[in-house]
Amino acid sequence: MINIKLKQNIEYLTSLFLSVFAALFIGALIMMINGQNPMVGYKALVVGAFGTKYKIATTFAKTVPLILTGFATAISFMSGIFNIGGEGQLYLGAFAAAYIGFTFTNLPVFVAVILAILASALVGGLYAYFPGVLKVKYNIDEVITTIMLNSVAILFTTYLVNYPFQATQGKMGGTDMIGLSYKFTKLVKLSKLNTSIFYTAIIAIVMYYIIKKTSFGYNFKMVGENSIFSRYAGLANKKYMIRAMVISGALCGIAGCFEVYGVHYRFLQNISKGYAFDGMLVALIVRNNPLGIIFMSLFFAMLKTGSISMEVATGIPSELMLVIQSIIILFIAGEQGFKNIFKKFRANRRKLVK
Amino acid sequence: MAQKIIELKNVTKRFPGVLANDDVSLHVNKAEIYAVVGENGAGKSTLMKTMYGLHAPTEGEVYIKGKKVEHFSPSTAIKNGVGMVHQHFMLVPSFTIAENIVLGSEPRDKKIFVDKEKANEIVRNLSKTYGLEVDPTVRIEEVSVGIQQRVEILKTLYKGADILILDEPTAVLTPQETEDLFKVIKKLVNELEKTVIIITHKLNEVIAISDRVGVMRQGKLVGEVKTSEVTEKKLAEMMVGREVLFEELSRDEIKGExxxxxxxxxxxxxxxxxxxxxxxxxxxxxxxxxxxxxxxxxxxxxxxxxxxxxxxxxxxxxxxxxxxxxxxxxxxxxxxxxxxxxxxxxxxxxxxxxxxxxxxxxxxxxxxxxxxxxxxxxxxxxxxxxxxxxxxxxxxxxxxxxxxxxxxxxxxxxxxxxxxxxxxxxxxxxxxxxxxxxxxxxxxxxxxxxxxxxxxxxxxxxxxxxxxxxxxxxxxxxxxxxxxxxxxxxxxxxxxxxxxxxxxxxxxx
Missing domain, CATH: 3.40.50.300 (P-loop containing nucleotide triphosphate hydrolases)
Structure with missing residues (x-):
């Protein structure tokens, strides 16, 4: 039997790379229209992302929330229930973790960190649990509820940090600092890269293992692909959908915790810059593939860090990278359409050759 | 000598990695019922789709009414008088039967509005001419599958088809409905000089209705016979490529709980x-x-x-x-x-x-x-x-x-x-x-x-x-x-x- 899996993977990777290159090519065209040299621009981008130790560290630091929210999206989307509420879960998770950090300042570091992670996972998971239950029990569209719950969470935490938990010293829109010793160690001076990347790596490995190697991952996938079939075959669909939501929410919550303990050391009212949505794009592009999430997160992080340096160095606006991201998604979404065009093209060529 | 109404010459159709039709040559005469039988994946549907213009053959030629088909598309096929009834019906459930039949070329009232009365009239006339009874004012979602199939047939007739391709028409019908369908087909062919090509895998039906049979196996036309000269068993053998026994199954008597x-x-x-x-x-x-x-x-x-x-x-x-x-x-x-x-x-x-x-x-x-x-x-x-x-x-x-x-x-x-x-x-x-x-x-x-x-x-x-x-x-x-x-x-x-x-x-x- 021929190795179909390998063939499918190669086919998929080819189309992914083609999409990325096509997007970069269009980005180059835009630079040229603007009168800038794309080679210079892209060089500045890569140098900006990987040129120095500090820059590499910054790029890797940016992968942390992307990987976490990427896996959060993957687990829910693959199970056929769509958690679009990652941003809200992240905010609540971050606040919960910060609360532990500034309330109990004298715990052993180890205990405090574990507590913070658990609290953020619990709060994030719980916040995703309710829309999950509404979905499976009353068939209330989870896409709508989770989107709306984003605003609820963000505005609620904004209230919290501006009123009951406003920082005692000056700072507006933020809580008190977490206990000094709780801060995650920085790996590279001045950069944002900290030990949370190791925790993230562990979580990524665990998620990879669950999705790819266990019966649970298999069940999530089957429920997502054909829920009538999975019920027929004896799976408790509702349970799996709720589980997927809770895991998804927990991962977003943890992403929030890492932002607090690794980067800001307090909760800020605008702590996330749309991380959950970026993570969603990452997962969508790689179709929930675990390894893909890791690499695509790195690519997105590179675009983010690099584009700022690029703007400084060459004057090419960093927003161009948003254009490139969008184009990649457009291409991936249009993949089937392109395949058909290619097929026609090839068929025509065959005719001409004859 | 009967007039060849459709002729395929050395038609080959390749899909990536699959040879769906391999050098198939056959013809269908005017006013006959031609059955195409074969196992799943033998290439029956691919062949029919070529006739209907849904795709072009990789090699070979198709002649309809003596004219070579240059441009393969359903609209050309319809112009040439070829109509196809697919296995899965393509009807709008919330439209009435008449609306479905005239869909795409509706009679117009003052060139703007669909003239529903006229549409109903047209359908009533079609019904009468072809002996396919339907009530034009009933919505599709309210009628049985058998009636829906009639509507599909009427639709192709309304578009002027005199060659009808029916893809597994009896798969969804009850025995009674099947009998009715066969009566209609016979009437279309014998009295109105239509030509019918029917794809099926039910051999008893082939024997019951067709004039000639083409048997396909693995993309090739492995035989073409007059129905009167063949038996069900023989057809099955040709289809499978070996003897098919359907022996009496042995049963053990178990008196269980x-x-x-x-x-x-x-x-x-x-x-x-x-x-x-x-x-x-x-x-x-x-x-x-x-x-x-x-x-x-x-x-x-x-x-x-x-x-x-x-x-x-x-x-x-x-x-x-x-x-x-x-x-x-x-x-x-x-x-x-x-x-x-x-x-x-x-x-x-x-x-x-x-x-x-x-x-x-x-x-x-x-x-x-x-x-x-x-x-x-x-x-x-x-x-x-x-x-x-x-x-x-x-x-x-x-x-x-x-x-x-x-x-x-x-x-x-x-x-x-x-x-x-x-x-x-x-x-x-x-x-x-x-x-x-x-x-x-x-x-x-x-x-x-x-x-x-x-x-x-x-x-x-x-x-x-x-x-x-x-x-x-x-x-x-x-x-x-x-x-x-x-x-x-x-x-x-x-x-x-x-x-x-x-x-x-x-x-x-």
Whole structure:
């Protein structure tokens, strides 16, 4: 039997790379229209992302929330229930973790960190649990509820940090600092890269293992692909959908915790810059593939860090990278359409050759 | 000499990696009924699609009415007078019959509005001319499948077709509807000089209706014969490429205990009405109970309520002496039940998953396939899938291809292989050979009988009376959710059972 899996993977990777290159090519065209040299621009981008130790560290630091929210999206989307509420879960998770950090300042570091992670996972998971239950029990569209719950969470935490938990010293829109010793160690001076990347790596490995190697991952996938079939075959669909939501929410919550303990050391009212949505794009592009999430997160992080340096160095606006991201998604979404065009093209060529 | 109305010369059609049609040359005469038969994947549909212009042949030429087809598209085909009725109807459910028929070239009132009265008039006239009775004002969603098919035929006739291609037209029809359809076809051909090309895999129908038959196997036209000079058995041999026996199945007599017991069960159908209205029966170990009936008379509700996929409204079901009221499908499976569902794509498979993953479903927590029920043992799983693929002769390039890319018959084998591999004492089987070709039907029937002889209690629902009569020990007829008769096999003939399938009751002694 021929190795179909390998063939499918190669086919998929080819189309992914083609999409990325096509997007970069269009980005180059835009630079040229603007009168800038794309080679210079892209060089500045890569140098900006990987040129120095500090820059590499910054790029890797940016992968942390992307990987976490990427896996959060993957687990829910693959199970056929769509958690679009990652941003809200992240905010609540971050606040919960910060609360532990500034309330109990004298715990052993180890205990405090574990507590913070658990609290953020619990709060994030719980916040995703309710829309999950509404979905499976009353068939209330989870896409709508989770989107709306984003605003609820963000505005609620904004209230919290501006009123009951406003920082005692000056700072507006933020809580008190977490206990000094709780801060995650920085790996590279001045950069944002900290030990949370190791925790993230562990979580990524665990998620990879669950999705790819266990019966649970298999069940999530089957429920997502054909829920009538999975019920027929004896799976408790509702349970799996709720589980997927809770895991998804927990991962977003943890992403929030890492932002607090690794980067800001307090909760800020605008702590996330749309991380959950970026993570969603990452997962969508790689179709929930675990390894893909890791690499695509790195690519997105590179675009983010690099584009700022690029703007400084060459004057090419960093927003161009948003254009490139969008184009990649457009291409991936249009993949089937392109395949058909290619097929026609090839068929025509065959005719001409004859 | 009859006039050649369609002629194919050395038509070859290649898809990536597949040779669907291999150098096929044939012609169809004016005013004849030409049947194309062949197993699944033999290339029948591809050939018909070429005739209808849905795709161009890779090599070869097509002539319609003596004119070479240069540009392949359905609109050209329609202009040339070719019409096709697909297996799955393409009608708008919320439109009336007349609206569906004139869709695309509606009669206009002051050039803007659709003139509904005129459309109805047109359809009434068409009906009269062709002897296809329909009420133009009724909406499609309110009429039976048989009527919908008439509408499809009328649609092509309205567009001026004099060559009709019918793709598996009887697959969805009841025996009565099939008879009506054949009358219509004969009238179209004999009285109105239309030409009909019919694709089917039901050989008795070929014999009953066609003038000539083309037999396809693996993309090639392996024979073309006059129907009057051939038998069903001979056709089957040509199709499969070897002798097909359909021997009497050997039965062991097992007097087992009752494994399935239904008492007055009532269940709602999808529209919320009672689809089952108090049905009672028993099935013993080593027994096959066949359920005969025209589709839509409660069969779906029956198998779904037994398997836990549908809620039981009232009554009792005992499986292995255990009442299953309120049980999930999982709990019922745990009692030793396997289930081959009526619609494999909706319920029996995940199209996007590989064959391997589809075969694993239901045993993923089994210690054999995952340590502690968690860590999947991929090697064992793949070997298991390969083993089943071999045993059940699933035709595929690899166990990793997605099930959606298999032909219908092979998909069905995947479902049967999986469900039979559970080795349960109770089997609920619906339409086991729908869309499956002759060679595979023989195999599936053998497997079912084997299970019976091993002592399984089997419920068999099928729209094919041949199948019911071949396999069942006892049979019941179902009409509008009620049992209208119960018979031992041999007690009644296929012709007579139709009487009970249409609502007449057997007098109970």
């Amino acid at each position: 009752v494994l399935i017991k239904a008492e007055n069960i009532v269940a709602k159908d999808n529209r919320g009405f009672d689809g089952l209205k108090g049905v009672s029966f028993e099935i013993k170990a080593g027994e096959i109970l066949g359920v005969a009936g025209i589709e839509g008379n409660g069969q779906t509700e029956l198998i779904e309520v037994l398997s836990g996929m549908r809620e039981l409204k009232s009554g009792n079901i005992y499986i292995n002496n255990q009442s299953t009221t309120g049980f999930t499908p999982k709990k019922i499976r745990d009692l030793g039940v396997a289930h081959i569902p009526e619609d494999r794509l909706v319920m029996g498979l995940s199209k996007e998953s590989s064959i391997t993953d589809n075969m694993l479903m239901g045993s993923q927590h089994n210690e054999k396939f995952s340590s502690k029920g968690i860590h999947l043992k991929r090697n064992v799983i793949v070997d298991h899938a390969k083993d089943l693929i071999r045993k059940f002769d699933v035709r595929t390039a690899s166990e990793e291809v997605t099930v959606g890319s298999l032909s219908g018959g092979n998909m069905q084998k995947v479902v049967i292989a999986r469900e039979f591999s559970f080795d349960t004492p109770i089997l609920l089987i619906s339409q086991p050979t729908r869309g499956v070709d002759i060679g595979a039907i023989e195999f599936i029937h053998d497997q079912i009988i084997k299970k019976r002889n091993e002592g399984c209690a089997i419920l068999l629902i099928s729209a094919e009376l041949d199948e019911i009569f071949r396999l069942s020990d006892r049979m019941i007829t179902l009409y509008e959710g009620e049992i209208t008769g119960e018979f031992k096999n041999g007690e009644i003939s296929k012709n007579d059972i139709g009487y009970y399938m249409t609502g007449n009751r057997k007098e109970s002694k």
